Amino acid sequence: MEKQLKKVDIIFDKGECYNPIEILDKALERSPDDxxxxxxxxxxxxxxxxxxxxxxxxKFTRLQEGDEKYVICNADEGEPGTFKDREIxxxxxxxxxxxxxxxxxxxxxxxxFIYLRAEYNFLLKNLQKxxxxxxxxxxxxxxxxxxxxxxxxGAYVCGEESALFESMEGHRGEPRNKPPYPTVAGYNKKxxxxxxxxxxxxxxxxSRLGAEKFKELGTKDSRGSKVFSVSGDTxxxxxxxxxxxxxxxxxxxxxxxxDAKAVQVGGASGSCVPRKKFAETIIGFEGIPTGGSMMVFxxxxxxxxxxxxxxxxxxxxxxxxxxxxxxxxxxLLKGIEAVKRGEKPASYLDDLKKLTAxxxxxxxxxxxQSVANPFNSIVDNFxxxxxx
Amino acid sequence: MSKYFVNLKIxxxxxxxxxxxTILQAARQANFRIPTLCDHPDLQVAGNCRVCVVEVxxxxxxxxxxxxxxxxxxxxxxxxxxxxxxxxHIIELLLSEHxxxxxxxxxxxxxxxxxxxxxxxxxDHVFLDLVKPKDKILDISSPSIVKDDSKCVxxxxxxxxxxxxxxxxxxxxxxxxxQQKISTFLSKPLxxxxxxxxxxxxxxxxxxxxxxxxxxxxxxxxxxxxNKFVVVQTAPAVRIALAEDLGFDxxxxxxxxxxSALRRLGFxxxxxxxxxxxxxxxxxxxxxxxRLKKVLVDKDESVALPMMTSCSPGWIKFQEHLFPGxxxxxxxxxxxxxxxxxxxxxxxxxxxxxxxxxxIVVSIMPCTAKKYESNRxxxxxxxxxxxxxxxxxxxxxxMIRQAGIDFEKLDDEHYDSxxxxxxxxxxxxxxxxxxxxxxxxxxxxxVTGREVPFNNLNITPxxxxxxxxxxxxxxxxxxxxxxxxxGVNLKVAVAxxxxxxxxxxxxxxxxxxxxxxxxxxxxxxGCLGGGGQPIPTSPEIRQKRAEAIYAEDESMSLRKSHENPxxxxxxxxxxxxxxxxxxxxxxxxxxxxRKRY
Numbered sequence: 001m002e003k004q005l006k007k008v009d010i011i012f013d014k015g016e017c018y019n020p021i022e023i024l025d026k027a028l029e030r031s032p033d034d035x036x037x038x039x040x041x042x043x044x045x046x047x048x049x050x051x052x053x054x055x056x057x058x059k060f061t062r063l064q065e066g067d068e069k070y071v072i073c074n075a076d077e078g079e080p081g082t083f084k085d086r087e088i089x090x091x092x093x094x095x096x097x098x099x100x101x102x103x104x105x106x107x108x109x110x111x112x113f114i115y116l117r118a119e120y121n122f123l124l125k126n127l128q129k130x131x132x133x134x135x136x137x138x139x140x141x142x143x144x145x146x147x148x149x150x151x152x153x154g155a156y157v158c159g160e161e162s163a164l165f166e167s168m169e170g171h172r173g174e175p176r177n178k179p180p181y182p183t184v185a186g187y188n189k190k191x192x193x194x195x196x197x198x199x200x201x202x203x204x205x206x207s208r209l210g211a212e213k214f215k216e217l218g219t220k221d222s223r224g225s226k227v228f229s230v231s232g233d234t235x236x237x238x239x240x241x242x243x244x245x246x247x248x249x250x251x252x253x254x255x256x257x258x259d260a261k262a263v264q265v266g267g268a269s270g271s272c273v274p275r276k277k278f279a280e281t282i283i284g285f286e287g288i289p290t291g292g293s294m295m296v297f298x299x300x301x302x303x304x305x306x307x308x309x310x311x312x313x314x315x316x317x318x319x320x321x322x323x324x325x326x327x328x329x330x331x332l333l334k335g336i337e338a339v340k341r342g343e344k345p346a347s348y349l350d351d352l353k354k355l356t357a358x359x360x361x362x363x364x365x366x367x368x369q370s371v372a373n374p375f376n377s378i379v380d381n382f383x384x385x386x387x388x
Numbered sequence: 389m390s391k392y393f394v395n396l397k398i399x400x401x402x403x404x405x406x407x408x409x410t411i412l413q414a415a416r417q418a419n420f421r422i423p424t425l426c427d428h429p430d431l432q433v434a435g436n437c438r439v440c441v442v443e444v445x446x447x448x449x450x451x452x453x454x455x456x457x458x459x460x461x462x463x464x465x466x467x468x469x470x471x472x473x474x475x476x477h478i479i480e481l482l483l484s485e486h487x488x489x490x491x492x493x494x495x496x497x498x499x500x501x502x503x504x505x506x507x508x509x510x511x512d513h514v515f516l517d518l519v520k521p522k523d524k525i526l527d528i529s530s531p532s533i534v535k536d537d538s539k540c541v542x543x544x545x546x547x548x549x550x551x552x553x554x555x556x557x558x559x560x561x562x563x564x565x566x567q568q569k570i571s572t573f574l575s576k577p578l579x580x581x582x583x584x585x586x587x588x589x590x591x592x593x594x595x596x597x598x599x600x601x602x603x604x605x606x607x608x609x610x611x612x613x614x615n616k617f618v619v620v621q622t623a624p625a626v627r628i629a630l631a632e633d634l635g636f637d638x639x640x641x642x643x644x645x646x647x648s649a650l651r652r653l654g655f656x657x658x659x660x661x662x663x664x665x666x667x668x669x670x671x672x673x674x675x676x677x678x679r680l681k682k683v684l685v686d687k688d689e690s691v692a693l694p695m696m697t698s699c700s701p702g703w704i705k706f707q708e709h710l711f712p713g714x715x716x717x718x719x720x721x722x723x724x725x726x727x728x729x730x731x732x733x734x735x736x737x738x739x740x741x742x743x744x745x746x747x748i749v750v751s752i753m754p755c756t757a758k759k760y761e762s763n764r765x766x767x768x769x770x771x772x773x774x775x776x777x778x779x780x781x782x783x784x785x786x787m788i789r790q791a792g793i794d795f796e797k798l799d800d801e802h803y804d805s806x807x808x809x810x811x812x813x814x815x816x817x818x819x820x821x822x823x824x825x826x827x828x829x830x831x832x833x834x835v836t837g838r839e840v841p842f843n844n845l846n847i848t849p850x851x852x853x854x855x856x857x858x859x860x861x862x863x864x865x866x867x868x869x870x871x872x873x874x875g876v877n878l879k880v881a882v883a884x885x886x887x888x889x890x891x892x893x894x895x896x897x898x899x900x901x902x903x904x905x906x907x908x909x910x911x912x913x914g915c916l917g918g919g920g921q922p923i924p925t926s927p928e929i930r931q932k933r934a935e936a937i938y939a940e941d942e943s944m945s946l947r948k949s950h951e952n953p954x955x956x957x958x959x960x961x962x963x964x965x966x967x968x969x970x971x972x973x974x975x976x977x978x979x980x981x982r983k984r985y
Contacts, residue, residue, distance in 0.1 A: 319568070322436045323542075324478060327481035331515050358478070361450045
């Protein structure tokens with residue numbers, strides 16, 4: 001049965017259930033294992049885009065030995081076209097704090113950090129104020145956990161978890177080799193849970209509402225709802241919490257201006273879906289997963305320019321340490337320019353596509369690995385626009 | 389702790405390796421070679437070039453073999469279609485941002501990128517040329533090292549070398565993406581930053597991005613100039629490494645053939661830095677004894693202990709930048725190269741009736757910092773630049789090849805006299821701990837009248853590749869004039885590689901070290917691992933060179949510096965006593981504090 005587009009109000013809900021510290025108090029009445037099982041049962045997957053089962057991540061970290069563990073909230077929301085975390089941080093930060101505290105209780109962490117992207121520094125003051133209050137509440141409850149804020153410096157790659165740890169440790173923000181994964185060796189090389197802002201809020205809300213309630217929403221592979229950042233050629237850009245599992249057609253019907261020729265799902269590193277595939281494309285882990293960015297392009301847009309912009313972005317934001325990403329991004333960018341100018345034949349696009357296949361499997365981190373997504377989806381679906 | 393073993397398959401061949409082994413190491417054990425570029429046996433794993441990617445069954449991504457530990461049941465393929473395609477792409481990408489003017493490159497023939505390119509025959513360039521014109525502007529500000537960004541492959545070996553082995557971090561990564569590059573503090577020229585000129589980065593650069601500033605043409609010009617009398621001196625560590633650059637295995641001693649080759653190149657006299665190494669021991673040994681007396685007897689608070697050796701110019705500049713407060717601890721003795729230079733253009737020129745202005749002194753050094761040292765304004769005590777040109781071991785090998793000399797067939801020849809005689813104590817200057825050992829052989833004997841109480845004069849506690857070594861030599865039964873040393877436990881420490889020096893200096897700075905004498909060599913393994921030595925380098929190669937040094941020592945009839953007859957007559961004819969006024973004029977120097985930034 002096809003899902004209908006359904007707006008949901010969980011994340012931002014400040015209704016009768018909005019007393020964050022109460023959510024925490026109730027959550028802490030349960031055992032860590034119960035909380036983990038509940039999370040796994042709920043099917044909650046990370047809302048940053050990669051979609052790892054949150055409960056499992058916590059479980060792995062809980063099973064690690066050692067007194068020093070960390071909870072980190074990844075608020076380095078740098079994906080072009082994504083701006084939902086900003087709103088969450090602004091509107092309901094307490095829910096994030098609660099999610100982090102539940103996590104600390106489950107894995108045994110004494111310190112938590114919110115890594116805030118540099119561009120969101122305007123939120124710092126307000127966040128710090130609310131955090132001070134929250135930390136005080138924790139202290140009153142004799143909960144041995146403190147949350148601190150850390151500010152990034154503007155590099156996109158620092159949203160990659162291991163680069164984020166490097167940045168927090170005061171080093172150059174470059175992704176690490178994996179394994180080891182954060183659950184084993186994260187911040188300060190200690191077991192660390194790092195979750196997206198939105199994920200932590202869902203953790204809090206699942207505690208409040210129960211896994212069953214959450215599971216009612218979404219599909220088998222994509223449980224629950226998700227906050228979307230809608231931008232581009234839309235009469236109503238903004239932030240919307242929607243049930244997962246809708247088709248892109250439903251999305252376009254609701255949000256586009258009637259002339260949508262493509263939607264870029266998942267930001268610059270996501271995939272471009274052309275009009276002819278709107279109906280068959282499901283937004284979710286069974287279709288195209290997304291960290292929330294939905295950019296709508298109507299027929300007035302040049303898809304060459306769109307791709308060019310994305311590639312410029314990646315060529316600049318690659319950390320530069322690994323060859324496939326550093327050089328590959330530049331080659332893709334210069335390559336489509338050369339094809340456009342007629343200096344390279346159209347068949348050169350096939351050489352570049354082969355290159356993206358290498359980048360996808362040989363780059364060190366998700367940044368270089370994902371450039372293939374926009375490149376191939378735009379080149380395959382809008383070849384004429386790229387060449388002529 | 390018991391060892392756990394892991395079973396895996398590499399290219400369908402079962403392999404059993406210790407837990408924690410990387411795929412790369414496991415493949416080596418199974419005799420599969422995986423190409424690498426950013427990997428280096430002396431450095432931490434980086435995993436950034438991606439040349440070593442391999443396919444692991446069941447994994448979506450390829451794994452960097454250098455950075456991925458093996459796991460039980462793993463099935464690895466090192467040459468599958470995916471691997472080969474990706475690897476070739478990666479090599480092509482590296483070449484696309486590399487200024488591949490190989491025929492004009494100093495590293496032509498000894499370049500790891502060139503080898504990869506030739507192995508994979510990436511002939512017709514698929515990708516666009518990305519070399520930036522601004523990167524083609526060379527940094528030639530340093531008299532030791534040339535930096536050519538257009539040849540850099542961003543493997544960061546130099547960065548890891550400078551930070552981890554040397555504790556200096558003169559080189560670091562700046563910017564990101566297409567602007568990412570290896571640079572210095574505020575992108576200043578190498579000459580204006582904390583760089584010690586040690587050249588360890590040069591030893592580990594896989595391409596021609598970092599090379600020594602070469603003076604081969606200048607030296608040929610001097611040799612061909614009929615009005616110049618060109619003398620050459622060879623450092624201790626050159627004779628045990630030169631062969632590596634001429635096609636031989638590490639550890640071969642070629643002293644006699646090297647002397648013979650230098651004559652055939654046209655040098656007027658072939659002399660030995662080992663001679664001035666012996667001389668250094670006399671000066672430095674006496675300086676140490678004087679300092680000990682001033683501190684222990686005279687209670688002179690202006691005299692600093694521990695005294696630290698001053699032979700290694702990379703170490704000297706390191707100290708000037710990073711620990712200027714400890715400059716008074718440095719021995720005022722010049723390095724053997726500079727003692728030689730000052731004497732060559734005075735004492736020696738006079739002996740052989742050559743005007744100093746007509747003499748050109750060339751040094752063959754295992755070192756790039758020596759190029760800087762010879763240019764220091766302090767090093768002009770003869771009235772001229774004491775040492776005119778410094779060539780690395782590599783440059784000498786290049787000259788030998790250029791001259792068409794069949795090195796293997798050369799007869800062994802002897803150094804010219806004077807300034808050519810040396811002892812085993814001079815030779816071991818080339819290995820970490822060698823200066824300490826040589827100094828102890830002499831100082832102990834001066835004080836007690838007896839040989840150092842070690843079997844066959846081999847002071848093994850100060851030998852070996854441990855980063856920081858310590859030893860205590862009890863002094864008993866002293867001669868009457870050294871009464872104040874009776875019963876003193878002489879405490880010494882030896883460090884090599886500037887990161888180890890840093891550990892020791894921090895200890896001294898904190899006042900936690902009660903050593904009397906410290907030997908520091910700027911490079912790992914001492915001069916035998918110097919920045920001017922043949923490339924490649926590794927712990928195994930340096931070990932072989934060290935064995936060769938000590939074998940050379942044992943092969944010498946004289947093994948104590950104070951027994952060097954030419955040194956004895958130098959004092960009789962020219963200098964007078966050790967640390968005399970004249971000795972100070974020519975053989976000692978001073979240091980200057982330098983800024984870190």
